[in-house]
Amino acid sequence: MLKKVVIQGFKSFAEKTEITFEPSITGIVGPNGSGKSNVAEAIRWALGETKTKILRSERQQDVIFTGSQGKKPVGMAEVTLILDNSNKYFPLPYDEIAITRRFFRSGESEFYINKSPCRLKDIHELLVDTGLGKHGYAIIGQGQVDEILFSSPEEKRSYLEEAA
Amino acid sequence: MLKKVVIQGFKSFAEKTEITFEPSITGIVGPNGSGKSNVAEAIRWALGETKTKILRSERQQDVIFTGSQGKKPVGMAEVTLILDNSNKYFPLPYDEIAITRRFFRSGESEFYINKSPCRLKDIHELLVDTGLGKHGYAIIGQGQVDEILFSSPEEKRSYLEEAA
Amino acid sequence: MEQRFDEFLKLLNEEFDLVFKDLFGGGRASLEKVVGGEQKEGIEIIVELPGKKRQSLGLLSGGERALTSIALLFALFNLKPSPFCVLDEIDAALDEANVQRFSAYLKKIGERNQVVLITHRRGSMEVCTKLIGISMQDGCSKVLSLPMENIKAG
Amino acid sequence: MEQRFDEFLKLLNEEFDLVFKDLFGGGRASLEKVVGGEQKEGIEIIVELPGKKRQSLGLLSGGERALTSIALLFALFNLKPSPFCVLDEIDAALDEANVQRFSAYLKKIGERNQVVLITHRRGSMEVCTKLIGISMQDGCSKVLSLPMENIKAG
Numbered sequence: 224m225l226k227k228v229v230i231q232g233f234k235s236f237a238e239k240t241e242i243t244f245e246p247s248i249t250g251i252v253g254p255n256g257s258g259k260s261n262v263a264e265a266i267r268w269a270l271g272e273t274k275t276k277i278l279r280s281e282r283q284q285d286v287i288f289t290g291s292q293g294k295k296p297v298g299m300a301e302v303t304l305i306l307d308n309s310n311k312y313f314p315l316p317y318d319e320i321a322i323t324r325r326f327f328r329s330g331e332s333e334f335y336i337n338k339s340p341c342r343l344k345d346i347h348e349l350l351v352d353t354g355l356g357k358h359g360y361a362i363i364g365q366g367q368v369d370e371i372l373f374s375s376p377e378e379k380r381s382y383l384e385e386a387a
Numbered sequence: 388m389l390k391k392v393v394i395q396g397f398k399s400f401a402e403k404t405e406i407t408f409e410p411s412i413t414g415i416v417g418p419n420g421s422g423k424s425n426v427a428e429a430i431r432w433a434l435g436e437t438k439t440k441i442l443r444s445e446r447q448q449d450v451i452f453t454g455s456q457g458k459k460p461v462g463m464a465e466v467t468l469i470l471d472n473s474n475k476y477f478p479l480p481y482d483e484i485a486i487t488r489r490f491f492r493s494g495e496s497e498f499y500i501n502k503s504p505c506r507l508k509d510i511h512e513l514l515v516d517t518g519l520g521k522h523g524y525a526i527i528g529q530g531q532v533d534e535i536l537f538s539s540p541e542e543k544r545s546y547l548e549e550a551a
Numbered sequence: 552m553e554q555r556f557d558e559f560l561k562l563l564n565e566e567f568d569l570v571f572k573d574l575f576g577g578g579r580a581s582l583e584k585v586v587g588g589e590q591k592e593g594i595e596i597i598v599e600l601p602g603k604k605r606q607s608l609g610l611l612s613g614g615e616r617a618l619t620s621i622a623l624l625f626a627l628f629n630l631k632p633s634p635f636c637v638l639d640e641i642d643a644a645l646d647e648a649n650v651q652r653f654s655a656y657l658k659k660i661g662e663r664n665q666v667v668l669i670t671h672r673r674g675s676m677e678v679c680t681k682l683i684g685i686s687m688q689d690g691c692s693k694v695l696s697l698p699m700e701n702i703k704a705g
Numbered sequence: 706m707e708q709r710f711d712e713f714l715k716l717l718n719e720e721f722d723l724v725f726k727d728l729f730g731g732g733r734a735s736l737e738k739v740v741g742g743e744q745k746e747g748i749e750i751i752v753e754l755p756g757k758k759r760q761s762l763g764l765l766s767g768g769e770r771a772l773t774s775i776a777l778l779f780a781l782f783n784l785k786p787s788p789f790c791v792l793d794e795i796d797a798a799l800d801e802a803n804v805q806r807f808s809a810y811l812k813k814i815g816e817r818n819q820v821v822l823i824t825h826r827r828g829s830m831e832v833c834t835k836l837i838g839i840s841m842q843d844g845c846s847k848v849l850s851l852p853m854e855n856i857k858a859g
């Protein structure tokens with residue numbers, strides 16, 4: 224399960240922000256444009272999402288806080304997910320797994336699993352067959368709920384094969 | 388202005404149904420799947436819409452009531468729009484204009500303006516520069532409100548030229 | 552031809568900015584000429600939300616995009632009313648506060664334009680002069696006229 | 706490999722139909738194997754809404770499509786829970802009655818799955834164990850935890 228997410232410099236989250244989740248259902252609410260979908264995208268991004276379209280970006284740099292009328296831009300976006308692994312669902316010898324992703328304006332990226340540097344590929348491999356990988360059924364973006372109905376029969380099949 | 392619409396055999400409107408409109412704001416409400424968007428599509432269809440995608444159809448015949456568990460299918464879809472023309476907004480010598488469109492399962496179509504048979508082309512010409520023709524800004528389908536923002540600069544330009 | 556479009560664009564630009572400020576409570580919006588692919592003439596929509604920096608439209612939230620489109624649409628209706636318009640759930644992505652601003656402005660639009668509005672939102676229903684209820688019986692749509700008092704009271 | 710998928714499909718088929726009946730109050734749904742373009746294996750979704758005839762998915766209304774997708778999604782969660790899931794406004798197109806059915810079923814899902822739900826709908830908020838409020842200040846997002854009583858009462 225997801226214990227908490229720490230977001231800093233990612234999209235509209237200029238300052239370091241922590242969100243702790245309930246084991247059952249956590250609701251995220253707020254006005255239009257407040258940053259709710261940005262939280263969902265931060266989680267996706269930390270899980271290794273690379274498609275700029277899915278993150279509503281034109282370029283990779285768009286995920287870094289670009290400043291507002293009250294605040295300066297920042298140079299880096301960082302998101303950390305803290306997962307509970309006491310049931311050893313993930314094949315790693317830790318009770319808790321922290322996945323961290325950083326991106327700098329220079330275009331450089333850094334990835335960590337429990338503070339050890341790793342490659343994006345390692346994060347992808349950790350998530351294979353969990354429903355949280357790419358095309359996973361476990362993350363539904365805004366406006367995407369009925370997308371599965373419009374896909375081709377072949378696409379529907381591979382969507383279900385990911386779950387099988 | 389639109390005085391009323393008469394829908395018969397079009398999509399979920401198996402029986403002849405009349406809707407009268409207010410001069411200012413008429414609201415159409417009801418549960419999911421009750422037929423609200425079908426009313427909007429009936430109006431669009433009578434105004435000469437031909438794109439099956441915009442009418443959520445795979446084939447032209449999909450607009451004819453295909454039957455339900457309680458009712459048999461019908462052989463024809465017919466929609467009539469009654470427009471007030473007392474200000475002579477439309478270049479025709481009538482105070483009231485009735486536009487009728489019919490479609491049969493055989494694939495045949497009929498069009499009428501004030502009960503005189505005419506061609507689809509005549510209906511299109513009547514609507515040129517009114518905002519009600521194709522790509523008109525006056526009809527916004529479900530889920531389409533922000534479509535204009537995603538179009539290319541050239542498409543935005545031609546959208547605005549239609550209105551100019 | 553080009554001149555007529557340019558004059559229209561100038562008027563629309565001012566109107567769009569006014570409506571935008573009304574709906575968003577600030578910020579600014581404009582329409583700019585750009586040269587697109589293959590030297591083709593195009594138009595770009597530029598918006599700056601209150602308190603935020605100007606950003607590409609793609610980064611806006613679902614509700615912000617809807618309200619921006621609505622501002623442009625209302626600006627068009629102000630300058631060039633059509634005989635009537637049909638709007639199918641254009642308020643779906645708006646939060647309650649934005650539905651209030653949207654419906655208040657729609658009421659003004661209704662003074663010079665005939666509007667047919669399909670909606671699930673109470674705030675939008677409240678500015679309608681008449682409500683038509685659609686219901687499904689035996690797989691077939693039926694229509695009934697609803698007294699406005701039902702909605703205002705309940 | 707193919708056999709394992711076939712067994713999964715059989716189970717999913719039954720689950721999808723059960724959840725569909727729960728959310729729609731009747732009707733039926735199934736997943737069928739088809740041969741797509743170029744002899745490729747594919748899956749088709751077939752639904753029949755209560756009182757209506759089976760129709761291509763494209764003719765369904767916005768709310769009916771959303772609820773059909775939700776039924777398939779919940780069936781997947783029942784058979785194969787993921788470590789957690791993130792759902793961004795999947796209830797947007799539902800009318801009030803369907804939000805009630807959706808949220809009632811979501812509460813059951815929450816017993817065996819961890820759910821992060823972004824929503825504007827009151828009915829959905831009521832089945833959350835905890836609500837996190839996001840607000841925008843000076844162009845920067847801030848977080849505050851909201852007591853559930855606020856929502857239940859007001």
Ligand SMILES: Nc1ncnc2c1ncn2[C@@H]1O[C@H](COP(=O)(O)OP(=O)(O)OP(=O)(O)O)[C@@H](O)[C@H]1O
Nearest residue numbers: 234255256257258259260261287288289612613614
């Ligand atoms: N890199 C960035 N820097 C600063 N602000 C950004 C950045 N990327 C996005 N934003 C801002 O974040 C806001 C959108 O946030 P988000 O999509 O999370 O809203 P939301 O709460 O989901 O709203 P809705 O209810 O309308 O869906 C936009 O106003 C956008 O300007």
Ligand SMILES: Nc1ncnc2c1ncn2[C@@H]1O[C@H](COP(=O)(O)OP(=O)(O)OP(=O)(O)O)[C@@H](O)[C@H]1O
Nearest residue numbers: 398419420421422423424425451452453766767768
């Ligand atoms: N040719 C047809 N024959 C019979 N029923 C049809 C036909 N075409 C569409 N329908 C039915 O009409 C219904 C959809 O109606 P519509 O899209 O107008 O709903 P709606 O009121 O707009 O709902 P929502 O609030 O979810 O958008 C579907 O249930 C569909 O099965």
Ligand SMILES: [Mg+2]
Nearest residue numbers: 260365612613
């Ligand atoms: Mg959002």
Ligand SMILES: [Mg+2]
Nearest residue numbers: 424529766767
């Ligand atoms: Mg609809």
